Amino acid sequence: MERIGPMSLLRRALGPALAVALFAAVPASAGILMPEAGGGSPPAEKTRTLYGIIGIIGIIVFVGVEAVLFWCLVKYRAKKGLVAAQIHGNTRLEIGWTVGAAVILVFLTIATFVMLPGIKNPAASSIDANGNPVAANAAFAATDQDPPPGGESMNIDVIGHQYVWQFKYPGEENVQGYTDMYVPVGMTITLDITSVDVQHSWWIPALAGKQDALPGYTNKSWFKVTEAGEWKGQCAELCGRNHANMYARVIALPFDEWQAWYDRAAADLKAAREAAAAGREELEAQEGPAATSGAGGEENTNSSSGEG
Numbered sequence: 001m002e003r004i005g006p007m008s009l010l011r012r013a014l015g016p017a018l019a020v021a022l023f024a025a026v027p028a029s030a031g032i033l034m035p036e037a038g039g040g041s042p043p044a045e046k047t048r049t050l051y052g053i054i055g056i057i058g059i060i061v062f063v064g065v066e067a068v069l070f071w072c073l074v075k076y077r078a079k080k081g082l083v084a085a086q087i088h089g090n091t092r093l094e095i096g097w098t099v100g101a102a103v104i105l106v107f108l109t110i111a112t113f114v115m116l117p118g119i120k121n122p123a124a125s126s127i128d129a130n131g132n133p134v135a136a137n138a139a140f141a142a143t144d145q146d147p148p149p150g151g152e153s154m155n156i157d158v159i160g161h162q163y164v165w166q167f168k169y170p171g172e173e174n175v176q177g178y179t180d181m182y183v184p185v186g187m188t189i190t191l192d193i194t195s196v197d198v199q200h201s202w203w204i205p206a207l208a209g210k211q212d213a214l215p216g217y218t219n220k221s222w223f224k225v226t227e228a229g230e231w232k233g234q235c236a237e238l239c240g241r242n243h244a245n246m247y248a249r250v251i252a253l254p255f256d257e258w259q260a261w262y263d264r265a266a267a268d269l270k271a272a273r274e275a276a277a278a279g280r281e282e283l284e285a286q287e288g289p290a291a292t293s294g295a296g297g298e299e300n301t302n303s304s305s306g307e308g
């Protein structure tokens with residue numbers, strides 16, 4: 001049998017190893033050719049469109065350059081006895097490719113800056129807090145205007161923990177949950193993103209770009225989905241040994257179903273808090289107040305909001 005040296009073994013393994021690495025990375029790349037976009041969420045849709053514009057121009061330039069390169073390789077390949085022509089510049093060609101490259105760059109710059117505000121600034125909601133369509137925004141507001149501070153939107157706190165995402169919803173019921181975020185279709189969702197321990201990164205690729213979750217800071221992001229559905233994501237910043245299991249999911253429900261979920265979650269949470277309070281009273285009755293004071297004796301607000 002043929003003996004294979006370690007170097008040649010390495011060389012043979014390199015190709016398959018690269019192929020495996022590329023395919024294994026696909027689930028994390030949030031789209032193979034183009035970035036994911038789903039639910040009609042504007043930041044992700046616009047990121048995808050911009051990526052497409054830049055990508056197509058990049059492909060045209062790449063194919064053009066490679067075509068000229070291969071044409072030259074074939075046409076001017078070495079022939080016996082042929083002396084290479086000595087060329088000293090070509091003014092028309094040089095001006096041509098300088099101006100051409102500049103025009104492409106100017107176009108890409110303009111396209112990017114025209115689209116960036118739509119990626120960064122939240123769009124106005126299509127429904128109000130009661131689930132009614134908002135007509136005023138469409139009828140009276142300029143299309144390039146940010147929604148007013150008092151405009152319809154829902155702000156959800158996104159809190160990174162090692163290794164779970166916590167969500168706090170607006171409202172006096174203090175509804176909160178983990179991993180699954182429930183939102184109503186048509187509502188602009190603004191996010192206050194932070195962390196209680198290390199750096200995490202909030203990312204639902206189909207809905208919007210990444211946003212870092214940093215302890216001590218509140219970063220903003222937003223999305224708005226126009227159809228019911230589920231979109232998955234995962235912490236995008238290596239945050240410790242269980243980072244790979246720090247999943248998140250956004251579940252968009254029609255407003256009535258979302259409201260039903262919210263009411264159920266609020267009731268579950270209330271029941272859990274009452275049960276905890278009752279348990280505490282019982283313990284204090286048995287063992288005196290010292291049993292529930294100090295660490296661990298505070299009200300436990302970490303009970304899950306339940307599934308929808």
Ligand SMILES: [Cu+2]
Pocket residue numbers: 160161163199200201235236237238239243246
């Ligand atoms: Cu994380």
